[in-house]
Amino acid sequence: MALPISKITFPSSPITAAAFTYTKRHTSEAVYNHCVRSAYFALLLARKLPSLAAAKPDLEIVALACVLHDMGWSFNKALLSEYKRFEVDGADIARRFIAAYEGVDKKNWGEERVQRVWDAIAFHTTRSIAPFASPEVAAAHLGITADFTGPRFPCDPFGDPAARPSAPRAVITVEEFREILTAFPYAGFGEDAAKEIFCGLCRDKPASTFDNFVGGFGREFGFDGKGAGREVYRETWDEAMKPQRLLENFGYLRDLLEGKE
Known part of the structure; x- marks a missing residue:
């Protein structure tokens, strides 16, 4: 067209x-x-x-x-x-x-x-x-x-x-x-549709959402766009994204080099 x-x-x-x-x-x-x-x-x-x-x-x-x-x-x-x-x-x-x-x-x-x-x-x-x-x-x-x-x-x-x-x-x-x-009109594409899609991803494939913008939807709107499951998602996100996960590995690698592991 x-x-x-x-x-x-x-x-x-x-x-x-x-x-x-x-x-x-x-x-x-x-x-x-x-x-x-x-x-x-x-x-x-x-x-x-x-x-x-x-x-x-x-x-x-x-x-x-x-x-x-x-x-x-x-x-x-x-x-x-x-x-x-x-x-x-x-x-x-x-x-x-x-x-x-x-x-x-x-x-x-x-x-x-x-x-x-x-x-x-x-x-x-x-x-x-x-x-x-x-x-x-x-x-x-x-x-x-x-x-x-x-x-x-x-x-x-x-x-x-x-x-x-x-x-x-x-x-x-x-x-x-x-x-x-x-x-090519919206046909329902908007705020509610975005919440449905992105919150659904946080519910169904949470690990795929932790390192990107989609996680913000789970943290803000939960699994259904209305807040259900929000605290559960926040807890799993916080645990997965702790900077200590990266930092602690340096100690593990040093121990390997020094024969402690």
Whole structure:
């Protein structure tokens, strides 16, 4: 779909069309629309951010990664792991999707391009790494971020992660935002949906949430988004993340060297 206000034309290829179908089959409408919006925002930013445009990211990789990036939120539990972060689940699912793909353009997807898709999905929530990685990883991360910020998207996404534009609409205009949201509406994507997804991960795969932002949802909202299980999660998080776990190991290693173990 071409968007005239944003001047975005989606990369047209058989594999991206197949990715649309695959994501739609295995996720809710809210998640599917979020993934597609993220792809459009990524394409917009790949044109509007001078340093990203100069890096010339492979836009087919960016689009494919964005469309598949939240497969880790799939309602098809057979696709998911029991213990990996949702970002890694999504990256693994994308790798399997490409491996199983038999379209006429399969020959275009060697291991190097597949790895860049995997990287873009695996790092898409890690704002302290993704903007400084490959152009494809950066573009996908920024596009996904833009679906949560809209016209408040930071002026310098490659600088201080806390930076914000001096005035709204500096990078993404309200008109561009509305055009993309009109084409692919929220369909229930919002505060309650976010709590349901992230608190559910804290409940079902807690160890995968301790070292990342998802843990904040468990600590604040518990397992159900309303506070149930909050203290249990906080206790397990605190125990898992104690700095003493790292520090105590130095003593153990010294004892090994001195023959005390």
